Amino acid sequence: MDLGFTTAVPGLQAEGIAYSPDGRLLKVIESLNRTVTATDTRIDLYIEAAANPNIAVDFSFTPTALGDLATAGTAPLYRLRQADVALRDTQVWDLTQDIVTLDGLRRELPSAQPRRADILRALEHCLDLLDPDDVAGTALAGRASSFTAAR
Structure with missing residues (x-):
């Protein structure tokens, strides 16, 4: 509105x-x-x-x-x-929130900290799993595999 x-x-x-x-x-x-x-x-x-x-x-x-x-x-x-x-697709919405949150955390961590690299790898893995032509259909898989590694 x-x-x-x-x-x-x-x-x-x-x-x-x-x-x-x-x-x-x-x-x-x-x-x-x-x-x-x-x-x-x-x-x-x-x-x-x-x-x-x-x-x-x-x-x-x-x-x-x-x-x-x-x-x-x-x-x-x-x-x-x-x-x-x-119409909000909650899986895509949740994926977006995860990516924004993790990327924000990554940017706040010192560049030499291993946790920062782990988060970056998890984000890259998530994006590899997403199909740009079917984000709604692949969002759950991206969240499940990638963000488990980042936590």
Whole structure:
């Protein structure tokens, strides 16, 4: 979801709450936390959005005329720019998280430490096992064999 906010700062601008049709709170939506996970094949949710004037530009808290109804004007502050629906393959998602995490750990370790080389070999082995034309079908094998060696 993109409620028209800027990703330069978290919150303090266009924010929303996603609700189920029965009024149950599902998730808060803001500039750095934009996804809502559906648990069913039918997607039915409501977004209650708040349009706060962006006074926290680069956290300098600049003055604005938008805080008073007499000077605020009538132009919309934000517009819904994007709402995507995507099917997440959890095996591929988990593989991606493993790769990002292990690569981050590898980069933090001293270059002479053997653990760093072990992680690099495990990542290389994982990528060797992945079929670029069938990542979803080979993700589990890549995770199982490669990351067992890295742990």
